[in-house]
Amino acid sequence: MKINIEQISEKPIEFSGEEKIENFPALLELNNSREPLFKGPLRFKVKLERESGRIRMSGEVSVVSAFFCSRCLSEFETKIFSVFTIYYTKEICGEINEETEIELDGHDLVSATYKGDEIDFGHELEEQVIMEIPVKPLCSESCKGLCPGCGEDMNHSVCFCTKAPVNMKFSALKDFKINR
Ligand SMILES: [Zn+2]
Numbered sequence: 033m034k035i036n037i038e039q040i041s042e043k044p045i046e047f048s049g050e051e052k053i054e055n056f057p058a059l060l061e062l063n064n065s066r067e068p069l070f071k072g073p074l075r076f077k078v079k080l081e082r083e084s085g086r087i088r089m090s091g092e093v094s095v096v097s098a099f100f101c102s103r104c105l106s107e108f109e110t111k112i113f114s115v116f117t118i119y120y121t122k123e124i125c126g127e128i129n130e131e132t133e134i135e136l137d138g139h140d141l142v143s144a145t146y147k148g149d150e151i152d153f154g155h156e157l158e159e160q161v162i163m164e165i166p167v168k169p170l171c172s173e174s175c176k177g178l179c180p181g182c183g184e185d186m187n188h189s190v191c192f193c194t195k196a197p198v199n200m201k202f203s204a205l206k207d208f209k210i211n212r
């Protein structure tokens with residue numbers, strides 16, 4: 033996923049396409065560790081342009097993935113999606129230009145470097161995907177989870193723990209006698 037920087041001018045150029053997960057070492061490693069499971073391919077759309085001495089890459093990346101819900105433990109599919117802007121500066125003699133470390137305008141912008149005449153943006157695409165992996169995946173915001181008493185999935189069934197609720201208020205009233 034390389035592009036020669038001579039192709040990039042102040043007039044933006046766009047690329048889009050899809051790439052197999054196998055072409056992203058970090059994503060493949062995550063896939064091999066079972067969770068999450070990228071169902072691939074990784075779809076991307078990027079726009080590259082020169083902007084005040086840097087190369088600006090903006091775009092979006094998505095990949096269909098499977099997770100285990102952190103509440104009910106069931107497996108579900110969702111799409112990981114990220115919209116990003118990355119500023120590239122040329123790496124000179126292995127040194128990272130100090131300027132690239134500056135936060136550009138208070139937004140969550142990413143800076144990266146390239147060597148020689150080529151930008152390999154594959155690495156940044158996989159970084160973007162990794163950043164969007166939820167820490168506590170949820171099959172749904174309203175997932176009821178498992179019953180702490182019996183372990184039943186509360187989304188699909190009613191367990192015995194909830195079938196016989198003890199109505200404390202009512203049983204207290206039953207024995208209540210009014211003194212006249
Ligand atoms: Zn769930």
Ligand SMILES: [Zn+2]
Nearest residue numbers: 179182191193
């Ligand atoms: Zn229960």
